Amino acid sequence: MTQAIRLQEVDKFYGTFQALHGVDLEVSTGERVVICGPSGSGKSTLIRCINQLEEHDGGRIEVRGVKLGDDLRNLDAVRREAGMVFQHFNLFPHVTVLENCVMPQVLSRGTKRKAAEDTARGYLDRVRILEQADKFPGQLSGGQQQRVVIARALCMEPKIMLFDEPTSALDPEMISEVLDVMVDLAGTAMTMVVVTHEMGFARRVADRVVYMEAGAAVETGTPDQIFGTPRDERTRRFLSKVMAG
Amino acid sequence: MIHISDPETPRLPPRTPHRPLLKLFFGDVLSAALTALALVAVFMLLPGLNWVTLDANWAVADPDLCRQGGACWAFIRAKLNLILFGLYPPSEQWRAGLVIVIILAMILVSLWPRVWGGRLLLVWAGAVAAMLILMRGGMLGLAPVPTSKWGGLPVTLMLATLSLGLAFPLAVLLALGRRGRLPIARAVCVTLIELVRGLPLVGLLFVAAILLPLLLPPDWTVDKLGRTLAALTIFAAAYLAEVIRGGLQGLDTGQTEAAEALGIPYWKTIWHIVLPQAIQNVIPPLTNTAIVMVKNTSLVLIVGVFDMLSAARSAATDPAWPAPYAESYLFVALIYFAICFGISAYSAHLERGVRARRHS
Ligand SMILES: Nc1ncnc2c1ncn2[C@@H]1O[C@H](COP(=O)(O)OP(=O)(O)OP(=O)(O)O)[C@@H](O)[C@H]1O
């Protein structure tokens, strides 16, 4: 199987603080990887390095065979291949839901408006929010907004989807509507990297779970293995805390 | 007593009780005092109000009889063309009148957010060209009129609109430069903004109108009106830049990150995502600057540009009339007020739109 994402010995510094310590991670095409770990362990940093919202300082990152870091043209190519869903949505509040999905296609690919609108309606329908297309983001609930974010990313026809805690800013009753959409997406052979603490979701769709702590990937395994019989002491400690809470 | 509330009924905010008028005005000591004070003020101002309205002469043919007992509005009637068009040749004043119509029509059309975009800018460019040709003449069979003969309302309107219109893109660049990562660009922007804000507008106008021609080589002749416009533009740009910078600072970094992650190029992100939101954030201070700049255009009379205020002043100096300065200034004040109140009302309307879209 081809590698969708390959990280080798990746280091990342914020000033003198080292946020990532030689992280290795390989994700195959169509694979679903869940990343979990305590707050501040570097999960966001890792996922943001994959589409270069943060530049890494050491090691090597390849996305679909393209090496990142030296050629800026590669950067644009990678960003078009990798869609991103943020914890705090980051919809564009000054335009409608439909326009949120149309504008990026027009601005970044030069897609014709008409075609972009058709695509947008298609994906809004797929995340079951088409009837809200003419509203503004501020008029939607958190769960609805996050589904629009997913539709917006899908409109760019990405090969990889990155999720950074997509449900942790949501009220509990809205979490499942977003997770349902993500489970749907997992059924389409999309390559997915998801930072989340939703273990139910991880068990249902993840091929692999990565446990991170203090900027390092501590342990990797199947959901059953990580959640059932964690090998590393640190993983066990974290899981017992999460289960208790 | 058991009170059962129906969960389906939406809760209304408690109604403000309808207070009888007498109680509203004299209900307590404070209200009574304020009411009394207001009544006194009204009666004290009454002579002034009467002077302006009831006792005023609206249509007296003889200038000497005009001032008896009240304001002399007949004077405004007689001198309207001078106040509105300054020294513009009377036989050509229809051209200046047409310019007023064009500029007001363009402003009215531009109020409508639907039409905003590149095409509107092109239409504006065309309208400005048409206005300049109309005012200047010398082509299309129009008699040439030098800018030294321009005056009155068209000059005020053109200076205000053009200085604000040209200052805006400049201000955006200054604000972006000041926040940007390039050290040289940042230094240039900071210096320019702080320098201009540190100078009084009058000083800037003097430099542009009087000093600049002495410093530049003699064959570099830029028209005085043009130089005045440049000074107003730079002044407005410095203030607008700081207002826009405030709007940029209020913007969540997540917005640019989302755009970046979607592969939207930098300048398109600025134009379509950053600026619209930054501007929406600062509508009140932007309005403020716009209003101040409209009124600032009246300072050009100091360097001898004949705007509406100077035209009204010189109209009042006509010895045939009994020095009707008060009437002249009141009339001009009314026009300024109409413009500024219009800007204010429009910005309030825009803000209501923004608020409705953000929450509800
Ligand atoms: N821009 C930044 N500047 C400085 N330090 C940062 C920056 N971003 C993150 N850090 C630090 O890097 C470490 C890793 O941060 P990161 O956001 O990747 O953690 P996380 O695992 O996503 O945590 P959380 O679960 O709270 O989102 C943290 O200690 C954080 O304080």
Ligand SMILES: [Mg+2]
């Ligand atoms: Mg995080």
